[in-house]
Amino acid sequence: xxxxxxxxxxxxxxxxxxxxxxxxxxxxxxxxxxxxxxxxxxxxxxxxxxxxxxxxxxxxxxxxxxxxxxxxxxxxxxxxxxxxxxxxxxxxxxxxxxxxxxxxxxxxxxxxxxxxxxxxxxxxxxxxxxxxxx
Amino acid sequence: xxxxxxxxxxxxxxxxxxxxxxxxxxxxxxxxxxxxxxxxxxxxxxxxxxxxxxxxxxxxxxxxxxxxxxxxxxxxxxxxxxxxxxxxxxxxxxxxxxxxxxxxxxxxxxxxxxxxxxxxxxxxxxxxxxxxxxxxxxxxxxxxxxxxxxxxxxxxxxxxxxxxxxxxxxxxxxxxxxxxxxxxxxxxxxxxxxxxxxxxxxxxxxxxxxxxxxxxxxxxxxxxxxxxxxxxxxxxxxxxxxxxxxxxxxxxxxxxxxx
Numbered sequence: 001x002x003x004x005x006x007x008x009x010x011x012x013x014x015x016x017x018x019x020x021x022x023x024x025x026x027x028x029x030x031x032x033x034x035x036x037x038x039x040x041x042x043x044x045x046x047x048x049x050x051x052x053x054x055x056x057x058x059x060x061x062x063x064x065x066x067x068x069x070x071x072x073x074x075x076x077x078x079x080x081x082x083x084x085x086x087x088x089x090x091x092x093x094x095x096x097x098x099x100x101x102x103x104x105x106x107x108x109x110x111x112x113x114x115x116x117x118x119x120x121x122x123x124x125x126x127x128x129x130x131x132x133x134x
Numbered sequence: 135x136x137x138x139x140x141x142x143x144x145x146x147x148x149x150x151x152x153x154x155x156x157x158x159x160x161x162x163x164x165x166x167x168x169x170x171x172x173x174x175x176x177x178x179x180x181x182x183x184x185x186x187x188x189x190x191x192x193x194x195x196x197x198x199x200x201x202x203x204x205x206x207x208x209x210x211x212x213x214x215x216x217x218x219x220x221x222x223x224x225x226x227x228x229x230x231x232x233x234x235x236x237x238x239x240x241x242x243x244x245x246x247x248x249x250x251x252x253x254x255x256x257x258x259x260x261x262x263x264x265x266x267x268x269x270x271x272x273x274x275x276x277x278x279x280x281x282x283x284x285x286x287x288x289x290x291x292x293x294x295x296x297x298x299x300x301x302x303x304x305x306x307x308x309x310x311x312x313x314x315x316x317x318x319x320x321x322x323x324x325x326x327x328x329x330x331x332x333x334x335x336x337x338x339x340x341x342x343x344x345x346x347x348x349x350x351x352x353x354x355x356x357x358x359x360x361x362x363x364x365x366x367x368x369x370x371x372x373x374x375x376x377x378x379x380x381x382x383x384x385x386x387x388x389x390x391x392x393x
């Protein structure tokens with residue numbers, strides 16, 4: 001073998017380089033998201049409750065919104081009756097965002113953590129970024 | 135397996151297959167019958183009283199109110215324009231009615247035009263994703279979530295009622311109506327007869343702000359206001375010869391000539 005010293009040093013450096021992301025993060029769990037409920041609308045609620053149970057909302061909100069979108073736009077059905085019997089408008093603007101008006105600290109805190117990118121905001125919650133061309 | 139058994143099995147399979155096929159067939163017939171029961175019970179339509187429009191200002195005001203409510207951007211470039219309701223001259227509104235003997239007033243007038251919510255909409259037929267569809271109440275609506283921006287509907291619409299978002303519309307909306315979404319770059323949009331207002335029991339914006347010049351109601355109900363007006367007036371629809379069956383009616387009173 002020619003130049004074993006050089007080859008082995010370079011090999012070791014190479015292995016260190018490509019495993020650096022793992023080595024640097026050993027033992028450090030990344031912070032779990034902490035969606036903030038600190039909005040004026042939620043502050044005023046007598047019972048700090050979402051439209052369905054917290055567990056249901058956590059696991060099923062994408063499905064729920066997808067169903068709403070189908071029903072409201074294509075079937076003209078705009079009222080959602082929750083499991084407790086309360087009536088809610090099927091809407092992002094006039095429902096979720098009324099209470100969760102802190103979109104970036106609430107919705108996005110989880111979505112950024114799980115690398116879910118919502119394209120909904122290209123159209124929904126239009127108050128953000130409006131009128132910039134004027 | 136001998137030949138006799140083989141023939142027996144094959145015959146059995148053929149009979150079974152035929153029975154299943156028959157079952158499928160009657161299932162199909164049932165599905166079709168179910169659809170027939172949900173035939174449109176109502177048919178939303180619009181009556182525009184041309185004699186009540188005194189000038190282009192009237193139309194511009196109505197368009198501004200509509201566009202403000204529905205988050206329609208004002209992009210400020212003619213080739214990027216987004217329009218739900220706008221004005222058009224006589225020649226472009228009623229192309230087939232060409233005659234030199236119309237009064238100057240009628241020929242020079244501007245007419246409010248919008249999506250005709252056709253009974254037989256060509257835009258719906260050509261849409262490859264069913265993003266645009268006809269509701270049971272006659273409204274031709276769009277599901278923006280499905281629109282892929284192919285613009286077949288724009289090519290199919292004989293009224294030019296559809297606009298394409300070449301740029302992000304949001305920066306061009308001065309004051310967003312926070313109750314409604316906007317649209318985004320790459321989708322087509324058009325008038326919806328204000329479906330969200332109808333669901334709340336309100337009239338479309340244009341009808342509400344028109345001071346009686348635009349009436350809205352149920353074409354299938356002989357007692358509705360619009361049917362009463364149609365029953366006692368002369369009216370035209372745009373480009374009926376194309377067979378799309380517009381739901382927007384223009385009442386012509388003749389008074390336009392003297393006004």
